[in-house]
Amino acid sequence: MTTKPVFDVEAVRKDFPILNREVQGKPLVYLDNAATSQKPQSVIDKLVSYYSEINANVHRGVHTLSQEATDEYEGARSKVRKLINAKEEAEIIFTRGTTEGINLVAQTLGVQRVGEGDEVIISNMEHHSNVVPWQVLCDQIGAHLRVVPINDDGELLMDEYEKLLSPRTKLVSIVHLSNALGTINPVKDIVAIAHQHDVPVLLDGAQSAPHLPVDVQDLDCDFYAFSGHKLYGPTGIGILYGKRELLESMSVYQTGGEQIKSVTFEKTIYNDLPYKFEAGTPNIAGAIGLGAAVDYINTIGLDRAEAYESELLQYGTEQLQTIEGLKLIGTAQHKSGVLSFLLEGIHPHDIGTVLDTQGIAIRTGHHCTQPLMQRFQIPATARASLAFYNTKAEIDALVEGIHKTFEVFS
């Protein structure tokens, strides 16, 4: 019998230079990973080496630099394809981030599929970026947004979801892992049920891609959108995965250079996938940096990271629950990495300020999920969100910081 190697968090932390810094004279305790993750040295080095050694435009020149940049850029696409197990690179579209991916689908497939009086289904726990693009689409078309309700633990009511599906349903767009609650939704079931009605499903993977092993073929989702910067990569780069047949049927989103085959004043022939959806010079450095982030994640192993983060979440949940006057928001059975909480009599914004003086970075506010806050009838929460470089000692620092907060307000 072989013993599983222990997850060596101290070794992992050495890969992230920012974790060495101090904030307000205290060691940084970074617990805002759901907002953005920190970057390993290998990603930072990759950005530097791209700009200092091979910077050139891609898919253009015959010169060496352009070829090297193109190889790196397309190599990154290939790494992402493997990470989420898409069938082919053509199904991996580089975007600015999750938000752009969702907007792209809403304004192409959405406009084509959804008609007046039709319906788009989302859920009560969506990020604004998976609410507003559909709201805009519905307003344009005269269609309606339908919302899957949740229970007090922050879990989707699947019975209600099934009831919402009807011949009028033309699209379903649901978050895989809630940024505000940490709930992991049963997305495989959600997709299967929608497909029984021939309805395509987009999954918002902004939080899940960095924390859960994802296999888009196994999930059978039609689209999967996520961001590089939450996945230990650079900002300004993201991925939209889509099934080839759907991507091919879709009208173009932005138009211009790169996404065309030929242009005359009479007619333009668009490029093949994935370039059809990549107008203009892309975020080359961002894509290459994301490729380096995927390499890094592979050395860590998302399954090992998930197991470690899950242990950390359990520890954090237990510790926070010992604090009198603290209430956790988001207590789903299947959860990952998010501890959203309220302190009796203290506004989350004040909690954030006190914790910051202790070097602890958390997010306070509505987390871009105002309809979710309305569901719980609260204005905001304080949210600690974990990554695999966090430690139990940092959870202890959070607990101490919370006690400190109570002291300040006593």
Place this chain on the structure above:
Amino acid sequence: MSDLVDLYQEMVLDHNNRPRNFQKLEDASNTADGYNPLCGDQISVYLKVEDGVIADVGFQGVGCAISKSSASMMTQSVKGKTVEEAEALFQDFHAMVTREPGSDYDSSSLGELEVLSGVCAFPNRIKCASLAWHTLTASLNHKQDGPATTE
């Protein structure tokens, strides 16, 4: 830590726990809603202006200790003042909370409002302290096409 004590002075916490004039005025002549999109703070300010004088003032809403205590102290400090005096007071208050930490400011008109002087060391809390005042200004100017915001 000393910054923290400066920020959350006892009087700030007292106004947070027991906000003054925390009520809707049914006979208000001017009202406005304020909203801070960053943290979700919401406030409604109600004024009864008679002959250019703020005869009565109330507020309601949800917010952090800084925004709530600032609103509470604001209502106390503008009650009985002319509209012009209230607007001038906002200018002095604004100058105090947005100044460079450690620099001087004109405290002659501020009175109790000075307990919020520590806000200047917390740039991301300035909007909390000024939300009520922005909303007051909006209600005086009748610019109520939508909620006043700190953005």
